[in-house]
Amino acid sequence: MYAYDELDRTLINERVSEFRDQVKRRLSGELTEEEFKMLRLQNGVYLQLHAYMFRVAIPYGTLSSKQLRRLAHVARRYDRGYGHFTTRQNIQFNWIKLAELPDALAELAEVGIHAMQTSGNNMRNVTSDQWAGVAPGEVEDPRIWSEILRQHTTLHPEFSFLPRKFKIAITASEHDRAAIKIHDIGLRLHKNADGETGFEVLVGGGLGRTPFIAKTIKPFVAGRDILSYVEAILRVYNQYGRRDNIYKARIKILVHELGIEKFAKEVDEEWKQMDGGGLTLDHSVIDEVRARFSYPAYEKLPHMPDELKQAAHDPLFERWRKNSVAPHKVQGYSIVTLSLKPVGGPPGDATADQMDAIADLADKYSFGEIRVGHEQNLALPHVAKRNLPQLWKALDRLGLATPNVNLVTDIIACPGLDYCSLANARSIPIAQELTRRFANHDTAEMIGRLHINISGCINACGHHHVGHIGILGVEKNGEEFYQITIGGRADENAQMGALIGPAVPYAEVADVIEDIVEAYLALRDRPEELFVDTVKRLGVEPFKERVYATR
């Protein structure tokens, strides 16, 4: 955990009082809605179909139990008793009243939580691997750098009115769980030939109506130079990014229009002239931030405790363990993923009661720490293996032990037309129906790893382009239709999925997905070949034939 000091606390309190003043001026009519809109967006407040939506940042996906309890409290006191975890390590509340927002923010600030820059055309919440600091084989804890970047990007005097939103993600593992290739800037922590720690910097990734996979702009930038290099990228973007067309304003379009070589040259020139610009991080500064991350005092525990051996006789426990429990870098400990994808439930939602209960379990079994991942699930990052059977029982009672992590029912979905004013079609009911169709865990296990991503419009909040199966809601003559893509992925081999054929109406989506999955089962050359690999090997055609033969 990162511990806020007096300065961090002062800043977020000052932000709360500034926002309180802005709300007051809006309510009194001193600010027009047009003027207020930008101000509220800078603080995570959207106007949705039915009410204001409030998006709160969970920087790099790390929460303390105390913070999670406070989120539960906000859900209960200011909303309708639940919250929705998003694909960018945020939580959203959907029924907030504007006049009460400053109080909700003040309560969150007391535990070091804020909503700064969770929307608007600025640098958004810096995201990272939800297993940061506990995943085996990591170069180092990417949250140190995430926090350095979080501070640097917060209320930045030059880059708070960019052409469009700007998202940064950081990973330090070979397997990319932070989806860095679909971010405006993706940072991959690694060591160069001299053993020095630094970053591969990628730029220009993003989804939406013109999706791009990020390109490498520099294979190695030393850690001490990362802030100045990022600043150089931002300065080029702030000046030359398009402002004439909202759909062409992201940095990916600038990179695409200039070409990565030319863009890289512009950035390099700027970077040279900046000459550090006071942003070079010496060791003591990095150590200062590192020192404020605390790590649990792990015990020396056996690799295979008796409790685990005994519990292995219970097939339900074993099924959950094999699905939801991942190796930890410390012997005797595990990382446990809590599925927020129960059969029939909206993906990523948690009730206030569940949040409180998870906070209690985190105190009991995970040194008071919780993680939030971009797949809209939670994790307890430091669970002693001997406690897994007890934890499982507790999670099962809470409806948080659905053994479907990374399986077909672990669906990523945006809020869609049920909440969002931008949406063309519903997302949540499609996800709910699919979880019912594939509710049988044996079938889901037999299918294996398969990511379904659903977006209710081209803005792609559900990351449909990079789902193994992507479902995109569109509107045709006033009706909901869905385009389906296959073969996308969001990890280190990120790529966009390919369209399988004409859009299908709402009522047929689940049937089509079942057909695609059946086609895969018939086409895969062995059970271990993942869906996405079969698509890679055979292309779209055999799937298309299967789906459209009878339609």
Place this chain on the structure above:
Amino acid sequence: MRLVKNGRITTDLFVHVAEGAELPGDGAILVPAAQFLADPEAVLKHGKVGVIWPNNRDLDDLVPYLDRLAAVALVFPSFRDGRAYSQARLLRERHGYDGELRATGQVLRDQFVFMSRAGFDAFEVKKDADADAFAETVKRYSVFYQPTGDGRVTALNRRMQLRHSESAGQ
């Protein structure tokens, strides 16, 4: 519109010269970039001269004249358009410009902190109530994460100082 300079509401001594208009006989003037660049030497003879520089024009053409200008006015066509923040920092921090740096266009209360951090010291404030609230608004924040040319000490530096003074006391 009110002018706030060095933190106080003040009378604007500069006359804005409209695009293509004749230069007035005397007094300080703010001239559009195109008019200035058409014959910089002639304009500079006028005396106290400031230039209104658009936010989509490279600063390179202006840089040779900076030490002879009394003011540079940068433009915010909309408060959502943040290009002039970069221009301001470049003028102050890279080109060492130390004359008046004025924010013009849609200049509203909630930009004051960002603008002053970027190096602006004069503000053509759109709403009177915002101008009246200037002094109080720029004091909203006491903690800053980024180093800019405004000289405010960053949080990181304050922490390092604190750490040094603690270890010195041990």
